[in-house]
Amino acid sequence: MRAASEITKLDLPAEAARMLEDQSLTEKTFVMWDIIHDRTHMRGDLPFDPFMIKQRMPFFLYSLEELRCDLTAFRESVRIQKRLSAGDDLTDAEQEMLEHAGLVQYAVIFDRIFRFAITGTRVRNYDGLGGQLLFAWLHQRGVLHWTDTKLAFDWDGVPDAVVALGDAIDELYWRSIDRPKTAHWLAAYDLVRSVLTPNPASVWARGLPDEILAGAPKGYTDQVLDDEFPLSMFFEALSKKMKPVIESTVGIRGTDL
Template structure:
């Protein structure tokens, strides 16, 4: 592999990681924003494993450790889905919730975090989904602070598309 391709690949890795952990959690509605939740999960997973550090408004990433940490998250998700074949759908949903909850703090008002009542657990799957709060896993203090700093900038980009950016 040429050095130019290797350098480009590193930049792509940075762009994808930052897109996932910053753009999705900060843009769009907080109402059942599962792309945003994925970004929050990735950020927290890397932070809790010492791969990503945010101190004194400075971000540091141990780029050598990123592949293994992201791979470990992928392994946890693969294990979740591999085990799904051996359990009912509702038990699988509870296991998925626990995987996310092990990394992110749920909303204090969450029925899922408290434990769904027996009538919901024994009922149709719609009862499970209806019990999910619109913002089941609220943004952490990191994201709240970053959102305040970037809110005006994000709002100013509304409506910009590739075609409108090149129209001049």
């Protein structure tokens, strides 16, 4: 995060910058994020078995599921922050929740954008795709700006924009309870490509032929390219500068606290 903010000339909010200097604070923030994320896999209007890993689906379906859980953690943190900020005489536990609720929001955005999007290969990288999707969504809604080679956020508008993406995924899920599996896949693809540009060679983008549409789900999955949604020029440039930093962290673990 420190390297990414220097490369993109991002002025980190003071609260977010605290996590760069305080391992304990960062760990507790990620614990809060992860607790909400993990329980979300089993909750909500789900059109499928929540244990998706047992199923063979196009990788962008996994992107949306993991992002849904992260954005739920973001949304719940916003709610916690608003509720506790309006209260008086908070307990020590509530005060700690209030502190971490704001930090979770920064963690979700920065980890998704700066780490997930450019970590790993481009072979069916569903976490990478989720990071790309979040970045592009915020950019297209005017709360993230890449101008004069400087990255900036309109922080007052970020929460509503992030929650709106979570709402769009929730709407997709709710509608797909009444859809066949492959129709859900097609609708999910339409959601992703409404934000991200598909690979020019994509069969999905051009429209799957009738013999595949009428066939088994395996035919759909087989036509998804390994890199169905390539990196944007922004992320290609960022990846080249960040690659040595990311590779240098392999195997590093936090110190015992």
